[in-house]
Structure formats: structure tokens, C-alpha cells
Amino acid sequence: xxxxxxxxxxxxxxxxxxxxxxxxxxxxxxxxxxxxxxxxxxxxxxxxxxxxxxxxxxxxxxxxxxxxxxxxxxxxxxxxxxxxxxxxxxxxxxxxxxxxxxxxxxxxxxxxxxxxxxxxxxxxxxxxxxxxxxxxxxxxxxxxxxxxxxxxxxxxxxxxxxxxxxxxxxxxxxxxxxxxxxxxxxxxxxxxxxxxxxxxxxx
Amino acid sequence: xxxxxxxxxxxxxxxxxxxxxxxxxxxxxxxxxxxxxxxxxxxxxxxxxxxxxxxxxxxxxxxxxxxxxxxxxxxxxxxxxxxxxxxxxxxxxxxxxxxxxxxxxxxxxxxxxxxxxxxxxxxxxxxxxxxxxxxxxxxxxxxxxxxxxxxxxxxxxxxxxxxxxxxxxxxxxxxxxxxxxxxxxxxxxxxxxxxxxxxxxxxxxxxxxxxxxxxxxxxxxxxxxxxxxxxxxxxxxxxxxxxxx
Numbered sequence: 001x002x003x004x005x006x007x008x009x010x011x012x013x014x015x016x017x018x019x020x021x022x023x024x025x026x027x028x029x030x031x032x033x034x035x036x037x038x039x040x041x042x043x044x045x046x047x048x049x050x051x052x053x054x055x056x057x058x059x060x061x062x063x064x065x066x067x068x069x070x071x072x073x074x075x076x077x078x079x080x081x082x083x084x085x086x087x088x089x090x091x092x093x094x095x096x097x098x099x100x101x102x103x104x105x106x107x108x109x110x111x112x113x114x115x116x117x118x119x120x121x122x123x124x125x126x127x128x129x130x131x132x133x134x135x136x137x138x139x140x141x142x143x144x145x146x147x148x149x150x151x152x153x154x155x156x157x158x159x160x161x162x163x164x165x166x167x168x169x170x171x172x173x174x175x176x177x178x179x180x181x182x183x184x185x186x187x188x189x190x191x192x193x194x195x196x197x198x199x200x201x202x203x
Numbered sequence: 204x205x206x207x208x209x210x211x212x213x214x215x216x217x218x219x220x221x222x223x224x225x226x227x228x229x230x231x232x233x234x235x236x237x238x239x240x241x242x243x244x245x246x247x248x249x250x251x252x253x254x255x256x257x258x259x260x261x262x263x264x265x266x267x268x269x270x271x272x273x274x275x276x277x278x279x280x281x282x283x284x285x286x287x288x289x290x291x292x293x294x295x296x297x298x299x300x301x302x303x304x305x306x307x308x309x310x311x312x313x314x315x316x317x318x319x320x321x322x323x324x325x326x327x328x329x330x331x332x333x334x335x336x337x338x339x340x341x342x343x344x345x346x347x348x349x350x351x352x353x354x355x356x357x358x359x360x361x362x363x364x365x366x367x368x369x370x371x372x373x374x375x376x377x378x379x380x381x382x383x384x385x386x387x388x389x390x391x392x393x394x395x396x397x398x399x400x401x402x403x404x405x406x407x408x409x410x411x412x413x414x415x416x417x418x419x420x421x422x423x424x425x426x427x428x429x430x431x432x433x434x435x436x437x438x439x440x441x442x443x444x445x446x447x448x
Contacts, residue, residue, distance in 0.1 A: 006293045007432045009216075011406040012223045013383040014231075014397060015368070018316045022306030022332045022368055030315055033273050033330045034264065038302075061236040068318070074255065074376040082254035085211050085374055098256040098376075105317065120250050123214075133251045135379045140233030142224035142400050144379055148251075167244055192237050202218065202243035203252045203377050 015137035039100030042114045047094040049078025049115035054186045061193030065108035069138040073099045080118030122162040129157035152177040211374035213436035215248040224400035231396045252377025258302045270347035274330035281310030281348030283424035289341040293435030297341025302372040304334040312353030364391035373433045384429045387413045
């Protein structure tokens with residue numbers, strides 16, 4: 001028999017507690033290397049769509065709020081087109097779609113300002129509900145965790161979302177929902193373990 | 204941001220989770236309260252994972268991949284080394300335009316971070332981070348100093364082997380990866396609880412960079428070669444997708 005000659009993906013290792021040195025040195029307080037950190041905002045002035053602010057925490061299995069967590073968010077524009085290499089065409093030029101968000105070193109609270117994304121089609125053409133794609137790393141996390149932030153106030157779209165429909169234990173769907181607290185403001189906690197453990201995906 | 208060509212599109216190969224370290228690894232204590240306990244929800248890649256931001260060469264400064272000089276313009280203390288290699292995908296193709304970001308301790312094993320209180324001194328000329336974009340064949344290069352080993356609170360006498368953290372950003376958000384590069388011959392590798400979160404010896408060896416005398420510069424610096432492999436993409440006319448998606 002012939003041998004399959006695929007390479008193996010490079011194995012992951014934890015980002016560790018000092019990930020900010022590499023990914024957000026200016027926010028850490030190490031200025032002078034790069035003029036600006038990458039991923040400061042997923043939008044620029046003039047981005048179309050509803051402005052949103054999401055705040056939250058990352059909480060471990062002992063109930064402790066992580067102060068060394070960092071995540072990246074990737075989203076579509078208000079029409080549901082991804083910036084960069086979406087084969088369907090060009091996105092709103094004022095939407096970069098990508099953000100790096102670090103928990104506050106003292107409080108562990110993070111904040112993301114963006115626009116609400118539009119609906120993006122699943123491979124079979126059905127529409128997924130508006131969501132942010134999240135990749136979460138920290139000390140103690142061996143392989144970056146992949147999850148999504150949906151919006152509780154998108155009831156109709158959520159009910160039709162083929163990805164949410166994949167979640168067998170329906171009671172867990174709410175762990176992916178950003179909860180509205182006012183016009184355009186939401187809260188969302190990542191829970192790494194426990195009763196309300198966030199749904200994480202194998203994608 | 205620039206548009207990429209069609210080679211950067213298509214469904215991602217499935218991730219081999221027996222190859223990567225599992226989430227729950229008691230030898231690395233911090234993982235015990237940070238590892239999800241429930242099964243991951245299986246989801247093939249969608250446009251959300253197959254797309255990703257594009258990074259342009261215009262955002263990379265001339266000294267960004269030179270950690271010896273990029274903090275103050277005065278050279279950092281330590282053994283000068285070149286870290287170089289190629290970023291490939293699982294199909295064996297070189298991947299251009301990949302954003303590589305690295306960070307590391309200084310020659311004494313101390314990080315420039317507000318939470319690192321190790322007694323080794325900071326080097327006033329070493330910031331500890333660098334970045335670059337891979338070239339047309341997936342090649343990359345950094346000039347840096349060899350990081351020191353350092354102790355950390357896990358077991359009573361746990362030490363990290365010399366290592367450089369590497370963040371890899373390919374064309375799809377679902378390819379996002381962070382790893383660590385180790386150095387050929389370091390006896391601390393086999394003793395490290397973080398290294399040993401990986402179950403298969405062959406996978407551990409994929410993180411150990413060999414000394415590369417061909418790339419060393421006489422009377423200047425040694426070199427280590429570290430190739431990186433990203434998740435591949437399927438390319439088939441038989442994919443079950445609607446036209447244009």
C-alpha cells in the first residue's frame with residue numbers, strides 16, 4: 001500500500017501567562033517595539049450596522065475570574081460578509097472583523113466594541129444566526145478553545161441556526177448567548193467548567 | 204487588508220485531537236480548573252472558520268523580526284541565534300502571508316511582564332517580542348537571543364526548558380494556533396510538565412528545532428530551524444456546497 005504523505009499539524013502548547021508580551025505589548029505596558037498592537041478594534045469609523053458593546057469575564061472551575069485570559073474575535077460585517085478572503089465578495093471596508101481582547105490585569109473584565117454581524121450561510125445554504133467566532137487562550141489552556149458568542153435578542157435567527165441546532169443538550173445553548181443589558185450593550189461570561197460550562201466546538 | 208487567492212479557501216482538515224495535548228492534564232496543574240469537562244460539539248468548518256483577516260507587509264516594521272535590536276536600538280545580551288523555517292499546510296504546500304508573532308524570556312530566563320517576578324534581571328535592551336509575515340514560499344526568519352531556562356511554580360522544582368512562544372495566523376480563523384519551540388539537546392524538555400501535556404513522543408519532537416549549521420553565520424550567530432504546519436484545506440470539485448459559497 002502507498003503511504004499517505006500528509007504532514008501533521010504542529011501540536012499546540014499553552015499560550016502561558018505572558019502571552020501579552022507577544023500579542024498586545026503596548027496594552028501590557030511594553031511600548032516602543034510596535035507603533036500599535038494588532039486587532040485593537042474590529043471596526044473603523046463609519047462601519048455600517050448596529051453598534052454593540054459586550055463586556056464579560058472568563059471564569060474557571062473554582063469560580064475564579066481569570067486575569068490572564070486573552071481571546072480573539074472574528075466576525076462578518078452587518079450584511080454577513082467576512083472581510084479578507086470571503087469568496088462571496090468584498091465586505092464593508094470599515095469592518096476589519098478581527099479583534100484581540102485581553103482581560104483586565106486587575107479585574108479580569110474584558111470589553112469588546114463592535115457592530116452586530118449579519119447572518120452568514122452554513123455550507124448547505126441555511127443561515128446561521130449572527131455570531132462572533134471566538135478563540136480563547138490562557139495559561140492552563142493547552143489548545144485554544146473555539147466557541148461563539150450569539151445574541152439572545154436574535155430569537156428568530158437563533159431558532160433557525162443550524163449550528164445551534166447541533167447542540168444536543170438544548171439547555172446549554174444559553175451558555176452561548178450574550179444577554180442584553182441596554183440599547184446595544186450585552187454581557188457574556190465564558191465558563192470553563194461547571195454547571196454552566198460554555199459550549200466549545202470542535203471545528 | 205488584501206484579497207487572497209483561491210488557494211486560501213475551502214473546508215479545513217479535521218483537527219487530530221489525539222495529536223494535540225488534551226485539555227485536562229493533571230501534570231500541568233493550572234489545566235485542572237481551566238479544562239472544559241464536557242465533550243466538544245463537533246462542527247465541520249463553515250465560512251466563519253474558513254475565512255480570516257489578511258495582514259499586509261505594510262504593517263510590519265523593518266526591525267520587527269529582529270529581537271536583538273527592536274527594543275531600544277542597542278543590542279540585547281545573550282547568545283545570538285537565527286530562528287528560521289517554513290510554514291506549510293498539511294498538504295505540504297508553503298503558505299505565504301502567515302502572521303508569525305513570537306515572545307520569549309531574556310537570556311537570564313526573565314520575561315518583560317508585570318507578573319514575572321523571577322530574580323534574574325531584566326535586560327534593558329530586550330523587549331522579548333517579534334513578528335513577521337511568511338514570504339512567497341512560506342519562509343520566515345527571526346534574529347533573537349537564546350532564551351534562558353527558568354523555574355515556575357508547578358511541582359516543587361519545575362523548570363521550563365529554553366523555549367520561544369509562537370503564534371501562527373493563517374488564512375482561516377479556524378487554523379489559529381499557538382505553540383512553543385524548543386531547542387535540540389535541552390535536557391529539560393523531557394522533564395517539562397507543559398511539554399508532557401502532549402501524549403505522543405513524535406508530536407513532542409515536532410516542537411524541537413534542530414541546530415542548523417547551514418544557516419548559521421560564521422563569527423556572528425548560530426541557527427535553529429523550526430518548520431510549522433497549519434491545518435490543510437480540502438480542494439475538491441465534489442464538495443457538497445452551493446455554487447459560490
